[in-house]
Amino acid sequence: MKIAATLIASVLGKAADYSQNGDNWTGTCATGQSQSPIKIDPSNTAEFVKQTTFEDFKVIGYDAPQTWSITNKGTTVQLDPQDSSAMELSGGFLGDDYNLLQIHFHWDKDATGLPTSGRQGSEHTVEGKNYQGEVHFVHIKKGITQSQLAGPGDLAVFGFFLEKDDSTSTKNWFDYTIENMIADKVRTKDDTTAEQLFGWSAAQMLPKDLDGFWRYEGSLTTPTCDEVVTWTVFETPIKMKAATFDMLTKSTGLALLPPTDPKIPSNYRNVQPLNGRKVDYYKKSKVAAPTEDKKKFATKVAFGTLPMSHKNPLTGEMTTKLQQVQKILLCFGEDEKLCMFM
Incomplete structure (x- = not known):
């Protein structure tokens, strides 16, 4: 099927042109009616639906250290687990079981996280607020391969905002992962050469509090923007030091390019219209981060x-x-x- 062939290129393909933050992309990116990212606006009751029930996520294997490949994809750094099947995700009203396929990042080196910022940084926004960046945990429906991706919900993506915070001197696991495990290890390499990361677990990057999230049906945020993603965007951001953010934006080497270069050191797509879609919001007090039973x-x-x-x-x-x-x-x-x- 055509969509399957293009999806492989979209999920794992070459660097996209972010010179216009996606406004110059063609095909489904331009004509699709269920595109991502979006502006999340809880004040718009016609679009925003608050749910009164909550189903916990069940995560298996995220705490187990394993070997990962770190790859410079041209505009982002991507982490691929050696054994995707060892990490399983279900619950949270997803309706299906999933395996963690890969993790990647979006940012803008000049994003301030303020509504007045001329640069977005994060892909999704909340009530007009954007963050410095966003990390995506991409899951694939259990039992299918990338060549079989074809319809809505075949991918489930967890989106976490990245927020600079130097209010304390304490570093967290996200800081440690970027500064000590990624940093400039792949900055001079292309996407055919991967560095190995040993003994790291995906759970180390997750925030402690998953008390609320937004859910909607959308697309990949890179060409070819296929509309096969169930999005879960969490309201609690992952904190990082300013020095960590600087290392992240330089990890691909793009931060060394002039702002006029087509490969501008920015890799977020502008927000897209909802076109009648609903955004569900789920919240339960004191919900712990996903762990194994x-x-x-x-x-x-x-x-x-x-x-x-x-x-x-x-x-x-x-x-x-x-x-x-x-x-x-x-x-x-x-x-x-x-x-x-x-």
Whole structure:
């Protein structure tokens, strides 16, 4: 089928031209009636539907560390798991079971996150507010392959806003992932050369609070913009340091180009009309981030100081001093309180 052939190019294809943030794209991108991203406007009651029930997401395997490929796709960095089938998603009124296919990012290096910003940054907006960026967790319906993608709901995408926050000095897992695992590792490479990321789990990038989300039927936000996506956009953003955001926008090398270059250091698509579609909003107080029913282990990073002992080779005297450390820990149990160095 034609749509299947074009979808492969759309999901995994070459870099799109973002010189006009998608306004110059053709085909379904220009003629489709269920395009993404959109402006989420809760004040418009004709478009916005508030749901009074909530179904938890069930996520299996997101906490398990595995090997990932990091690829410079030209305008974004993409993470592909070695074993997509090991990560399963269901619930949340999706209606089907899905596997995590890949993770990628959208941004604008000059986005401020303010309504007055001339640059959008995030792809979706909420009541006119945009964020500095957006990360997409792309899931494929369980039991089908990319060559079989053909209809609405064959892909389910989780969208999380990225927001700069330097209010504290504490770094989170998103900061660690970008700064220590991605950073400039693929900046000078093309999409035929992938770097390997070992022992990282997708759950480490998720925010702690998934208390509310918007749901609508839409499309891929890159050409060929096929309308096969069930979108879930979460209202709680992922926080990141300003230095992390700077590293992210430079990860493809586009930030080094002049603003007049067709590959402008911006990779978001402008918002698209709803054309009569409804946006459902689901919220339940104190909904925890998705975890396995019985979490067995998780990886963490320890930052700070630890007492380190040293032996004087001449006198045999032992001394203990506090030293700065950054270690990866493997933690066990439901509360992850029993940890050991990897």
